[in-house]
Amino acid sequence: MNQPIITTILSSFEEATDIKTITFRYPGKITPGQFYMIWIPGVDEVPMSVSSIKQDVKGITFRNIGDATQALYRLRKGDQIGVRGPYGNGFTLTGKRPLFVGGGTGIGMLAPLVEQARRKKLKSTVILGVKTKDELFFEDRFQQIGATVLVSTDDGSVGYQGFASELAKDIIKKERIDAVYTCGPEQMMRSLLSFCKTILFQASLERYMKCAIGICGQCCIGRGLRVCVDGPIFDGTTLKKVQDFGVYRRDAAGRKIPF
């Protein structure tokens, strides 16, 4: 499990500006919220959450932001990557009236969880928060799953003008939401947590990772929680005690980078 398996890219699709989904053959189970380590030969190995789960074929959805993701973005159908995992804990879908809040690239990994909610026949609402219209993706996919989809943009180019967390605050009250699942910018997730006093809350965190198996300590948050094995999904009770949540992350050298 901790050695990458070389596999072939089966499809590569541009979802929006600088956002792509690639699929590859990789048998085995994975729970929504878990992630793979994706090795781009000769470049780097980076963590990526699963965004599509179909028997032997899995998918990831990512933003072209740096060396590894730029190289991954350039790969096409038929090219090879290394995959190891799955790693991490995944979401636990409890509650009867869930709200899913995705911000930016964090939207992608919520899709398999919303599919799981549909299989459980839960009435789901999804908020997709992006900076501007051109960055919006998966709106159709969530509608096809049967969820109620609401969009927020920072610039008001489509949907609600403002932050996804502000829109969520209204929906939580109006729709009697009893569980919030989120992935996106940490400040957004921190703000969401502040509205979820009695509501179940689970958030997916990102930290710079090296081993992904709990050995190197690179991804630690709070008082020694390792995002790769104790997370990446953390509940609200835990996150309230993590002083760096929504405040800073660390780079490859361990330096603090404020959000």
Ligand SMILES: Cc1cc2nc3c(=O)[nH]c(=O)nc-3n(C[C@H](O)[C@H](O)[C@H](O)COP(=O)(O)OP(=O)(O)OC[C@H]3O[C@@H](n4cnc5c(N)ncnc54)[C@H](O)[C@@H]3O)c2cc1C
């Ligand atoms: C558990 C987990 C799951 C992830 N799932 C996804 C996913 O599904 N889709 C996706 O697009 N990305 C995901 N990421 C983030 C992804 O791994 C990074 O974007 C990637 O490592 C960047 O590598 P790079 O070499 O392209 O960029 P780099 O050259 O390393 O960095 C480019 C810029 O992005 C910043 N950056 C790098 N990593 C992060 C990060 N983790 N958080 C915030 N800023 C960062 C850097 O500081 C720098 O400014 C996930 C991360 C984790 C820990």
Ligand code: FES
């Ligand atoms: S990445 Fe090494 S402990 Fe998490």
